[in-house]
Amino acid sequence: MxxxxxxxxxxxxxxxxxxxxxxxDLYARLPAGDEPDIVAAAVPAGARILELGCGVGRVTHPLLERGFVVTAVDESQEMLDHVRGARTVCSPIESLDLGEDFDAVMLASLLVHAGDEEVRRGLLKTCVRHLADGGCVLIQREGERRFxxxxxxxxxxxxxxxxxxxxxxxxxxxxxxxxxxxxxxxxxxxxxxxxELTQEQFEQALGEVGLRVERYLTEDRTWVRAVPAPAGQAARP
Structure with a gap:
């Protein structure tokens, strides 16, 4: 490797x-936590979800149990070998282009905090590229908690x-x-x-790819529901 x-x-x-x-093997031991409940409350029942960076299916499997249709993406085939019941795609997120639209695209595991700004833009552009009309992007960030x-x-x-x-x-x-x-x-x-991304920097990063925060889904603002910004709306300076 x-x-x-x-x-x-x-x-x-x-x-x-x-x-x-x-x-x-470490991630195979970890529980899903409250992530499936957060996602389920933010998208329509039975939604088609593109999960970017799914890992071993920690969140994938509970979402399947709740009736969602999940396409699970990870760049590690070893991770994907643990996923059951979902369509899986082995690919780096930044270069993914399935030619399909989804009701919701998930970018969890704090991936938006990638050290390389170009990688971060690539991740967010992939989210936008696969978003259906009326769809949303669910992003996990560090929020207000101290590292x-x-x-x-x-x-x-x-x-x-x-x-x-x-x-x-x-x-x-x-x-x-x-x-x-x-x-x-x-x-x-x-x-x-x-x-590190302050709330303002995070929202500006979304604006760079044509997204805006519709609402924060948790009190600590670690989960975000983002949607396409109106045409012509510029990112905040």
Whole structure:
């Protein structure tokens, strides 16, 4: 997998590691959380959903159980091998072009915080490219929460501890982050690059690709329902 690793991204631990440093076996252990409920409340019943960066199907499977039709996309075939019941597509998100429209496009897992601005634009352009008339884009962002400080450990109910080992500033609001996930029987690490986005910067990034925030779906503003901006509406400076 080393030759496919994205610059600035890496991972260690048992099992396959994806190009962005995610450990497949780690993600197979993680629960869906409240994401399926947030999505289900924001889109019509039975909607056709394009899930970008689906991973092992943590959110895919609960959405299928709720009656949605999901096309699940990931650049790691090892991740997609865990997905059941959905159409799967193995592809980098930025270059995806299925020639189809969907009622909703999901960009979760904080992918909008990609360190490379061109990558971020590519991700958002893919969302717009696949959006049906009247459709929406559901985006997960860091919102108002404070990013964990290095050395801070967060015990999880599932019995593991997530710890930020380091967060090195690279300039321009970009950081190289090194995170550890420690279970009783295994330890994984991931190094990735993240870009801070204030609410204003986030909304401007949407405007650059012709989207606008229709509403924030959670109190902490970590989930967003975005829709196409009116024709001619410019992004805020």
């Amino acid at each position: 080393g030759s496919r690793t994205r610059p600035g991204y890496a991972g260690t631990g048992p099992g396959a590691i994806t190009p962005d440093g995610c450990a497949v 964990s400080a290095p050395g801070e450990g967060k015990p999880h109910p599932l019995g593991f501890t997530q710890r930020v080992l380091s967060s090195q500033p690279l300039g321009g609001g970009v950081y190289s982050v090194h995170v550890q996930y420690e279970f009783p029987d295994a330890t994984w690490t991931q190094t990735y690059v993240r870009r």
